[in-house]
Amino acid sequence: MKKENQIKNSLIVGMILFALPFLFKTIRIFFTSKIYLPIWFFALLLLFSLTFFIILFFWLRKPKYSEDVFDRIKWRWGYYPFGGIKNLTSYCLICDTFLFHREWGSKTYLKCENCKIDRTCFDGSYGYYKITIESKIDQKIRNKEY
Numbered sequence: 001m002k003k004e005n006q007i008k009n010s011l012i013v014g015m016i017l018f019a020l021p022f023l024f025k026t027i028r029i030f031f032t033s034k035i036y037l038p039i040w041f042f043a044l045l046l047l048f049s050l051t052f053f054i055i056l057f058f059w060l061r062k063p064k065y066s067e068d069v070f071d072r073i074k075w076r077w078g079y080y081p082f083g084g085i086k087n088l089t090s091y092c093l094i095c096d097t098f099l100f101h102r103e104w105g106s107k108t109y110l111k112c113e114n115c116k117i118d119r120t121c122f123d124g125s126y127g128y129y130k131i132t133i134e135s136k137i138d139q140k141i142r143n144k145e146y
């Protein structure tokens with residue numbers, strides 16, 4: 001049994017050693033061969049590569065900070081690839097349910113349909129309130145307070 005394993009291992013090592021020169025030769029041919037491409041195709045490849053690396057660069061730079069509590073409301077959001085907050089959404093701090101907003105006169109109410117209570121009331125429109133929350137998030141990101 002042990003001798004069979006030794007023979008098997010020796011065969012595997014022998015096959016690898018036999019294949020190594022061919023492998024090196026193939027790799028050398030791959031990296032030293034020349035191909036001819038139309039210049040427009042090369043430019044297109046270059047453009048796609050640059051775009052990919054720029055998006056990757058900004059994607060790696062975006063903060064992982066995407067949830068916080070402001071004014072006793074939980075807020076979640078995402079980021080655009082080149083910066084900026086997107087999909088800012090409010091959630092109930094108690095049951096974590098999406099909050100509905102309704103504007104009544106000059107005031108806006110955020111209501112949890114699960115808890116059946118208004119979570120907050122503020123002056124101005126919901127859009128204006130979201131902008132104030134975005135400015136708070138932006139301030140925390142710039143000051144690295146998250």
Ligand SMILES: [Zn+2]
Pocket residue numbers: 092093094095096097112113114115116
């Ligand atoms: Zn709730």
